[in-house]
Amino acid sequence: xxxxxxxxxxxxxxxxxxxxxxxxxxxxxxxxxxxxxxxxxxxxxxxxxxxxxxxxxxxxxxxxxxxxxxxxxxxxxxxxxxxxxxxxxxxxxxxxxxxxxxxxxxxxxxxxxxxxxxxxxxxxxxxxxxxxxxxxxxxxxxxxxxxxxxxxxxxxxxxxxxxxxxxxxxxxxxxxxxxxxxxxxxxxxxxxxxxxxxxxxxxxxxxxxxxxxxxxxxxxxxxxxxxxxxxxxxxxxx
Amino acid sequence: xxxxxxxxxxxxxxxxxxxxxxxxxxxxxxxxxxxxxxxxxxxxxxxxxxxxxxxxxxxxxxxxxxxxxxxxxxxxxxxxxxxxxxxxxxxxxxxxxxxxxxxxxxxxxxxxxxxxxxxxxxxxxxxxxxxxxxxxxxxxxxxxxxxxxxxxxxxxxxxxxxxxxxxxxxxxxxxxxxxxxxxxxxxxxxxxxxxxxxxxxxxxxxxxxxxxxxxxxxxxxxxxxxxxxxxxxxxxxxxxxxxxxxxxxxxxxx
Ligand SMILES: Nc1ncnc2c1ncn2[C@@H]1O[C@H](COP(=O)(O)OP(=O)(O)OP(=O)(O)O)[C@@H](O)[C@H]1O
Ligand SMILES: [Mg+2]
Numbered sequence: 001x002x003x004x005x006x007x008x009x010x011x012x013x014x015x016x017x018x019x020x021x022x023x024x025x026x027x028x029x030x031x032x033x034x035x036x037x038x039x040x041x042x043x044x045x046x047x048x049x050x051x052x053x054x055x056x057x058x059x060x061x062x063x064x065x066x067x068x069x070x071x072x073x074x075x076x077x078x079x080x081x082x083x084x085x086x087x088x089x090x091x092x093x094x095x096x097x098x099x100x101x102x103x104x105x106x107x108x109x110x111x112x113x114x115x116x117x118x119x120x121x122x123x124x125x126x127x128x129x130x131x132x133x134x135x136x137x138x139x140x141x142x143x144x145x146x147x148x149x150x151x152x153x154x155x156x157x158x159x160x161x162x163x164x165x166x167x168x169x170x171x172x173x174x175x176x177x178x179x180x181x182x183x184x185x186x187x188x189x190x191x192x193x194x195x196x197x198x199x200x201x202x203x204x205x206x207x208x209x210x211x212x213x214x215x216x217x218x219x220x221x222x223x224x225x226x227x228x229x230x231x232x233x234x235x236x237x238x
Numbered sequence: 239x240x241x242x243x244x245x246x247x248x249x250x251x252x253x254x255x256x257x258x259x260x261x262x263x264x265x266x267x268x269x270x271x272x273x274x275x276x277x278x279x280x281x282x283x284x285x286x287x288x289x290x291x292x293x294x295x296x297x298x299x300x301x302x303x304x305x306x307x308x309x310x311x312x313x314x315x316x317x318x319x320x321x322x323x324x325x326x327x328x329x330x331x332x333x334x335x336x337x338x339x340x341x342x343x344x345x346x347x348x349x350x351x352x353x354x355x356x357x358x359x360x361x362x363x364x365x366x367x368x369x370x371x372x373x374x375x376x377x378x379x380x381x382x383x384x385x386x387x388x389x390x391x392x393x394x395x396x397x398x399x400x401x402x403x404x405x406x407x408x409x410x411x412x413x414x415x416x417x418x419x420x421x422x423x424x425x426x427x428x429x430x431x432x433x434x435x436x437x438x439x440x441x442x443x444x445x446x447x448x449x450x451x452x453x454x455x456x457x458x459x460x461x462x463x464x465x466x467x468x469x470x471x472x473x474x475x476x477x478x479x480x481x482x483x484x485x486x487x488x489x490x491x492x
Contacts, residue, residue: 189292190329191329191330191331193291193292193293193313193329194325194328194329194331195331195339195342195343196312196313196314196317197289197313197314197316197317197322197323198317198322198339198342198343198346198399198403199314199317199318199343199346199347199350199403200314200342200343200346201314201346202312202314204342204346208334208338208342209331209334211333212331212332212333212334212382213333215333216333
């Protein structure tokens with residue numbers, strides 16, 4: 001069951017509980033605690049506002065969050081993998097256009113052994129917009145069996161759009177797997193040409209390729225209605 | 239009858255490198271023409287120049303298609319005017335399924351013609367019949383375009399697109415290469431079904447057996463160093479089978 005919920009400020013998911021919720025309006029600041037063994041999926045749609053989310057994930061708990069961020073305002077994410085065998089997936093799609101400006105920052109802290117984190121951040125930026133992604137992963141000294149992955153990909157849809165990526169990896173332990181990468185580029189000219197040779201005009205070809213690029217994040221959403229909500233909202237207004 | 243497609247003294251280059259050097263070619267409605275020529279002679283370049291690939295710069299000459307100046311049209315305008323290229327190396331489109339691709343392509347034409355979008359049922363009908371005829375499964379239509387397909391499957395999917403879009407002028411750039419014997423027959427019959435007095439074909443291939451058996455051309459052109467160096471009927475292929483391109487190349491240099 002998908003639960004609709006709005007403006008979370010403080011929330012605790014109790015030990016062993018399972019929950020899936022969609023949050024269509026966000027408060028300025030949310031603090032969530034996922035207690036031991038709980039399993040939570042959290043879908044968030046965020047537009048033109050400052051927002052901070054901080055989540056503490058307990059032993060054996062799983063927290064998966066997908067955030068769609070559009071427009072102005074900074075998005076600040078912080079995840080504390082506090083108990084052993086905690087899991088966190090924190091994907092983000094961001095869309096900026098016009099003169100919009102946004103700083104998206106994320107901190108994933110592996111504060112317990114045997115913890116796993118996954119993060120895929122994808123952005124599409126057009127007009128004169130300016131996005132910054134600061135992606136932090138912290139693995140403290142003496143932590144064991146840590147597995148973290150962070151990928152950031154952005155496409156620039158206009159010559160005046162800018163994306164800056166600032167990775168902040170702080171890895172002080174040895175027993176660690178941590179894959180990370182960032183790539184910023186334009187749409188592939190060969191792909192645009194191929195679409196256009198079939199009669200699709202340039203604007204539609206660009207929209208189709210942008211959609212395909214962002215869908216990599218949405219395709220992992222198992223709840224059909226939620227996935228379609230995200231796909232419908234993740235477009236530039238004409 | 240005035241020519242349907244008329245290429246006159248066409249020159250094109252990539253960067254500083256001239257590739258087409260005064261190419262002339264005329265095709266009438268309903269005809270099937272073949273271009274043969276050594277590797278690197280400019281066959282794929284010609285195909286791409288006709289489609290308007292921005293990579294190639296046209297530096298001289300003219301191309302008229304059904305009374306329009308083709309060189310002034312954008313890539314998508316040419317496609318909507320009826321030009322179709324089955325690519326020698328089709329491009330991968332990760333995240334875009336073949337059915338989504340074809341839906342966009344069909345609706346783009348309809349939009350340009352001021353028609354309503356195709357409804358889901360008519361669309362599926364149009365896709366399914368053609369997919370079946372070309373041994374294309376539902377699974378292949380759902381997968382991302384050209385991603386992870388075998389060489390022969392990609393070629394078959396190009397022919398499928400041609401069948402769906404029903405263009406007037408079909409350029410097939412080495413469609414038979416990479417296809418197994420059975421697939422060539424399936425694709426060949428796909429081409430034969432599409433033959434009509436209003437539709438012309440320009441078929442590029444190195445395989446005279448395929449051309450004789452599946453394509454049965456009206457005209458054969460030999461391309462060398464970016465020019466047409468010989469023109470004739472199917473008998474030109476006999477000369478190529480016997481002696482290769484050597485005899486024709488002399489004429490290009492001369
Ligand atoms: N985008 C490009 N950049 C640089 N050189 C190119 C480009 N496209 C074509 N060429 C060059 O132009 C020449 C003609 O290439 P083209 O692909 O048209 O040959 P072709 O006749 O189709 O050959 P094949 O039989 O091998 O398919 C070759 O020398 C090729 O390397
Ligand atoms: Mg070629």
